[in-house]
Amino acid sequence: MKTAIEIDIQTEGEMPREHYLNVKTGVKAWLLTMDHKRIGILYLWTILVFFLIASVAAAMMRIELLTPQGDFVTNETYNKLFTIHGVLMVWFFLIPSIPTVLGNFAIPMMIGARDVAFPKLNLLSWYIFVAGGALTLWAIIHGGVDTGWTFYTPYSTTYANSHVITMAAGVFVAGFSSIITGMNFMATIHKMRAAGLTWFRLPLFIWSMYATSVILVLATPVLAITLAVMCVERIWGVGIFDPKLGGDPILFQHMFWFYSHPAVYIMILPGMGVVSELITCFSRKQIFGYGFVAAASMAIAVLGFLVWGHHMFVSSQSVYAGMVFSILSFLVAIPSAIKVFNWTATLHKGSIHFATPMLYALGFIGLFTIGGMTGLFLATLAVDVHVHDSYFVIAHFHYIMVGGMVMAFMGGLHYWWPKITGRLYPEMAGKLAALTTFLGFNLTFFPQFILGYLGMPRRYHAYPPEFQMFNVLSTAGASILGIGYLLPLIYFLWSLKFGRVAGPNPWRATGLEWQTPSPPPKHNFEDKTPIVTEKPYSYSAKEDADLNLASI
Amino acid sequence: MEKVVDPKIYFRTAIALLLLLAATWMIAYINLGLFNLIAALAIAITKAIVIALFFMHIKGSSRLLHLAAIAGVMWLLILISLTLSDFLTRGWTQ
Amino acid sequence: MNTTTTIEAGLVHQQFDDIGQQREAAKLGMWIFLATEVLFFGGLFLSYTVYRFVYGHAFVEASRKLDVVIGGTNTAVLLISSLLMAFAVRASKLDQRRMLTGLLLGTAFLGCVFMLLKGVEYHKDYVDHLVPRMGFKWEGADPGNAELFYWIYFAMTGLHAIHVTVGIGILLVLALLAWRNTFSNGNHNTIEIAGLYWHFVDIVWCFLFPLLYLVGHR
Amino acid sequence: MDQFRLFPPEASTSAQQIDWIYFALVALTVLICVIVFVPIIFFSIKYRRGSKADRSNPRVESVFIESGWTIVPLLIFIGLFSWGAVVYFHVENPPRDALQVQVIGKQWMWRLQHAEGKQEINELHVPVDRPVELTMTSQDVIHSFFVPAFRLHQDVVPGKYTHEWFRATRPGEYHIFCSQYCGTQHSAMIGRVVVMEPLDYERWLNTGRPMESIALAGERLFRERGCSGCHSVNSKFHAPLLEGTWGKPVPLESGEMVTVDERYVRDSILLPGKEISKGYQNIMPSFAGTLSEEEIMQLIAYIKSIGNQTSPSESAPNASR
Ligand code: HEA
Ligand code: HEA
Numbered sequence A: 001m002k003t004a005i006e007i008d009i010q011t012e013g014e015m016p017r018e019h020y021l022n023v024k025t026g027v028k029a030w031l032l033t034m035d036h037k038r039i040g041i042l043y044l045w046t047i048l049v050f051f052l053i054a055s056v057a058a059a060m061m062r063i064e065l066l067t068p069q070g071d072f073v074t075n076e077t078y079n080k081l082f083t084i085h086g087v088l089m090v091w092f093f094l095i096p097s098i099p100t101v102l103g104n105f106a107i108p109m110m111i112g113a114r115d116v117a118f119p120k121l122n123l124l125s126w127y128i129f130v131a132g133g134a135l136t137l138w139a140i141i142h143g144g145v146d147t148g149w150t151f152y153t154p155y156s157t158t159y160a161n162s163h164v165i166t167m168a169a170g171v172f173v174a175g176f177s178s179i180i181t182g183m184n185f186m187a188t189i190h191k192m193r194a195a196g197l198t199w200f201r202l203p204l205f206i207w208s209m210y211a212t213s214v215i216l217v218l219a220t221p222v223l224a225i226t227l228a229v230m231c232v233e234r235i236w237g238v239g240i241f242d243p244k245l246g247g248d249p250i251l252f253q254h255m256f257w258f259y260s261h262p263a264v265y266i267m268i269l270p271g272m273g274v275v276s277e278l279i280t281c282f283s284r285k286q287i288f289g290y291g292f293v294a295a296a297s298m299a300i301a302v303l304g305f306l307v308w309g310h311h312m313f314v315s316s317q318s319v320y321a322g323m324v325f326s327i328l329s330f331l332v333a334i335p336s337a338i339k340v341f342n343w344t345a346t347l348h349k350g351s352i353h354f355a356t357p358m359l360y361a362l363g364f365i366g367l368f369t370i371g372g373m374t375g376l377f378l379a380t381l382a383v384d385v386h387v388h389d390s391y392f393v394i395a396h397f398h399y400i401m402v403g404g405m406v407m408a409f410m411g412g413l414h415y416w417w418p419k420i421t422g423r424l425y426p427e428m429a430g431k432l433a434a435l436t437t438f439l440g441f442n443l444t445f446f447p448q449f450i451l452g453y454l455g456m457p458r459r460y461h462a463y464p465p466e467f468q469m470f471n472v473l474s475t476a477g478a479s480i481l482g483i484g485y486l487l488p489l490i491y492f493l494w495s496l497k498f499g500r501v502a503g504p505n506p507w508r509a510t511g512l513e514w515q516t517p518s519p520p521p522k523h524n525f526e527d528k529t530p531i532v533t534e535k536p537y538s539y540s541a542k543e544d545a546d547l548n549l550a551s552i
Numbered sequence B: 001m002e003k004v005v006d007p008k009i010y011f012r013t014a015i016a017l018l019l020l021l022a023a024t025w026m027i028a029y030i031n032l033g034l035f036n037l038i039a040a041l042a043i044a045i046t047k048a049i050v051i052a053l054f055f056m057h058i059k060g061s062s063r064l065l066h067l068a069a070i071a072g073v074m075w076l077l078i079l080i081s082l083t084l085s086d087f088l089t090r091g092w093t094q
Numbered sequence C: 001m002n003t004t005t006t007i008e009a010g011l012v013h014q015q016f017d018d019i020g021q022q023r024e025a026a027k028l029g030m031w032i033f034l035a036t037e038v039l040f041f042g043g044l045f046l047s048y049t050v051y052r053f054v055y056g057h058a059f060v061e062a063s064r065k066l067d068v069v070i071g072g073t074n075t076a077v078l079l080i081s082s083l084l085m086a087f088a089v090r091a092s093k094l095d096q097r098r099m100l101t102g103l104l105l106g107t108a109f110l111g112c113v114f115m116l117l118k119g120v121e122y123h124k125d126y127v128d129h130l131v132p133r134m135g136f137k138w139e140g141a142d143p144g145n146a147e148l149f150y151w152i153y154f155a156m157t158g159l160h161a162i163h164v165t166v167g168i169g170i171l172l173v174l175a176l177l178a179w180r181n182t183f184s185n186g187n188h189n190t191i192e193i194a195g196l197y198w199h200f201v202d203i204v205w206c207f208l209f210p211l212l213y214l215v216g217h218r
Numbered sequence D: 001m002d003q004f005r006l007f008p009p010e011a012s013t014s015a016q017q018i019d020w021i022y023f024a025l026v027a028l029t030v031l032i033c034v035i036v037f038v039p040i041i042f043f044s045i046k047y048r049r050g051s052k053a054d055r056s057n058p059r060v061e062s063v064f065i066e067s068g069w070t071i072v073p074l075l076i077f078i079g080l081f082s083w084g085a086v087v088y089f090h091v092e093n094p095p096r097d098a099l100q101v102q103v104i105g106k107q108w109m110w111r112l113q114h115a116e117g118k119q120e121i122n123e124l125h126v127p128v129d130r131p132v133e134l135t136m137t138s139q140d141v142i143h144s145f146f147v148p149a150f151r152l153h154q155d156v157v158p159g160k161y162t163h164e165w166f167r168a169t170r171p172g173e174y175h176i177f178c179s180q181y182c183g184t185q186h187s188a189m190i191g192r193v194v195v196m197e198p199l200d201y202e203r204w205l206n207t208g209r210p211m212e213s214i215a216l217a218g219e220r221l222f223r224e225r226g227c228s229g230c231h232s233v234n235s236k237f238h239a240p241l242l243e244g245t246w247g248k249p250v251p252l253e254s255g256e257m258v259t260v261d262e263r264y265v266r267d268s269i270l271l272p273g274k275e276i277s278k279g280y281q282n283i284m285p286s287f288a289g290t291l292s293e294e295e296i297m298q299l300i301a302y303i304k305s306i307g308n309q310t311s312p313s314e315s316a317p318n319a320s321r
């Protein structure tokens, strides 16, 4: 039996004869490609590898935490596992995820351009990323690093005896890939928009990618110099961060979080952009409060730079600085609130299709709200005095990063999959995976909030027995979550060959990227460059509802 | 052919820069207390602005480039001022 | 300037519509890159500022040992090299091939003079026992924090020197290409972009000089 | 039953204050979830594709509504911030009459010493209903002293002193965790706080070998290490007298003023050249490497203990200061 959705998806029988995937094949053509779409695919494979390694590390940690004693791996190994997990997930999976894969693939098409502004740099950024990743993998294979992803001094500079320098160098190098990507996107969005595509006609995904790029460009260099100084300090004992030589380890934390707090918005803004696309398309509605949602992205990008000290409330930072950072952290939550409310309002009087991408989008809203609200717990000074560096923090950021961003990434991948490959994924399997992920996710991370408030510190290899029950629940959840991730991997590969041919616009979406065949030709649009005359998301729920009544 | 700048402007810019250099050098030999630092920074900022305006042609460029030129500096100020908000208020308790 | 000549049309990369768009995009890209450079140096400026406040006295004392004559001369050298660079950009727009090559070489030459003086100064610092970890000796009060000052001094000037070296390399390559007449007929964008970089390096030095050599009076 | 707890025992005065904010936040979160999720579910059903709901004239913007959901959260946030900040300020500022305990963290253990001199490892005995202040430092990397039952947390940073205080409200035993990652055995850097009735505490304090108090140990060190050779009325060196200086500002050679506090005394001992007192020569030798963290803390405690005495120079007019 066909589902209603499948009837509704507009497919066309045949794939275009020539498209970007088959113009020139062979390894060499791919490795030297300057086509933004192909570079997006290169990135997709690369980050997938890192995601798998980091996930295996997560699985091993969860297995270790099944029992209170440290019995599955040694404490040394455990410490290396969460470092590998954190470093790879943050810098080699989540930060590049939506920007480099979906951003690279879709931005030029969504603004009606033939490519990004600097295609050579775009390819270069991928090579730099791979080089950085290779260094990091080298460090992992040769024994790993045990500093945690935060590299706090003086542990990292003096006491850790693992491959800190190599791993930091890997992150340093990958940072330049981020910078180049951000710079490229900014120049592209500023200079390459199609005729008539004014700023306020841009899809919200573009706005959010622009905001992300601002952060990439202005925050990443500070991480680079911080890690460089950290390495130099480790080699020669400079003393900028070493209390024995007159330095102050808290300065390292300031510099690290000046990057890493904005970086968490690198890890959520693109997801918000994707969700704006999905919510509108699958409720067939113009977004509620377009201007506010767009402005909120920019506000997050700017305000996000002012709050880093909330990671240091109990670090011996001055009490007064703590207060400044606390109030600013609350302020930065307001644009997020605006977005959540606007998405919700968009559903009003829509014609809602529960296609897989929409399920992910709705999951995003729910989990992001919970993750964000618990961020407010942490921003409240007195409460953070208790829950700092406990599993409460772990749960907070997994809710946003896994429940939010990874969900959005999956949603976006499903949404643009037909554009990328020309074929549809199997809808029922998609729904099943989305549901599994959602349930598994909550089972994994909700217990961690309770664990955190109970006082279980993070980065603990063994723990007092009274924490066991919630840890068991969490591990059980992780195995369900793991299945939720494996499913798409399988059916996406399956669909490459057996998926239904999608046609240019299976979702009847309004973006420019849907006005060209799937997969698109090499230069995105056949000859004609699009001209834009109206606002984005000119959907009509009313027409859609009527149309559907006829088709069932 | 592109629009080009009158050479005189470049020469004047260079002379202004060298004069500023001389000024900052000389002021350093007078003890003005805290004002030494302020003067040195003020002159450095002036020099940077002069270079950006005339050598780097920010003068006459689009608003967008003005913004790009200012952004880096603004963000550096955020970094420094909020970090100092910690270091300078540490002794306030007890 | 929007009348694109046919020669110029040949310069336009496929992703752009016209040469104007291409130039604008390149310039914007470069300015964004310079903003990241500001923040890259920014980490060191921050360390400097913090310790300048915390160890004010030691920093002032330490800075007095630096050779202000070399530092000052070097500032002048860079400023003049910037002037040459500005003229080089102008020459490229006017299609003056010989002039352009000469000016690029001149700029690179002054860059080398800067590096040479810097080398002399580093050597002098070494002889004076001012290099941390390499026979550092400090007679005055608070040797630990004086050493910290010198660490920061070497980090900042070292990072700057790396930038100058890269700049010299770029200038030399461009000079060669200019001689081969690559930048004629409106293809002057590369020169302009390189110029922006060179001026930026100059600006950084405009801050390093007073902060490192002239903190407090001498 | 321990397995089914949802929050740790409330065993200090700040625990109650912090829990109240926590409960308020939980309530707010539930409320927000209701406000967001109920409409989503409701719309999802009512406006599902194909339903016969009325979809005419959809609204897509309203400055009024937007400002509503900007301003209301803003007000709530200001409230939350203020509440959190007030309690935080309270938690961060120890009362004056607190019992003093010195804590030194090192990979991977806690060493604690009571002002009366009693030493403990990974255990802290305290009386109920008395404020206790911990003065903490680390010998190597950053650690963090975390007692969930007290809702307390403070990083322990090498090279400086941090403080944490509490007033326990219930006798019992509670966990101490090190919650800042500090290396291989981070998760083994745990211990317990034993909260006792005051009488039991007195008894505990007086059992075992009698100990000299921290300040007394400091005084002994002050003599043994030769400090008193310079810092005394009849010394042949010109050095400042330390009686009565604690907590007061002193002028420096560079013209600045600085308060004599833990940091200043510590730096004076380890980096004597850093801040020279006005009118003195830089002749004090550095004791870096020769004094342990404990000994420095004891010296500080001694100098603090003579902080209320009047300087002998005032009674003896021919003294060196
Ligand atoms: C994508 C990643 C991401 C995002 C978006 C956020 C978003 C936020 N984070 Fe989070 N955070 C992390 C990732 C992220 N964080 C990570 C990785 C860490 C740990 C790092 C480490 O130590 O390893 C961390 C740690 C962390 C801390 C430090 C905890 C500690 O170590 O003690 C704090 C403290 O303030 C904090 C706060 C916040 C806040 C206030 C937001 C806000 O931006 C959230 C805003 C969103 C909402 C608030 C929800 C939507 C709003 C509504 C639906 C309306 C609500 C209306 C009313 C309340 C009226 N985070
Ligand atoms: C950025 C993205 C990101 C993502 C996607 C994830 C994904 C996951 N993370 Fe991670 N996490 C971080 C970022 C991320 N994490 C960071 C930054 C830290 C801090 C590191 C630090 O402290 O330095 C952290 C720390 C962290 C901890 C705390 C470790 C500690 O402090 O001791 C835990 C513990 O449960 C955890 C679990 C998980 C799990 C279960 C997933 C799941 O989503 C993964 C799901 C995948 C699988 C489970 C694998 C595939 C499935 C199988 C092979 C089937 C079999 C599985 C089982 C039997 C369990 N993470």
Ligand code: CUA
Pocket (backbone or CB within 6 Å): D105, D108, D142, D143, D144, D178, D179, D180, D181, D182, D183, D186, D187, D189
């Ligand atoms: Cu000590 Cu963790």
Ligand SMILES: [Cu+2]
Pocket (backbone or CB within 6 Å): A260, A261, A264, A307, A308, A310, A311
């Ligand atoms: Cu943060």
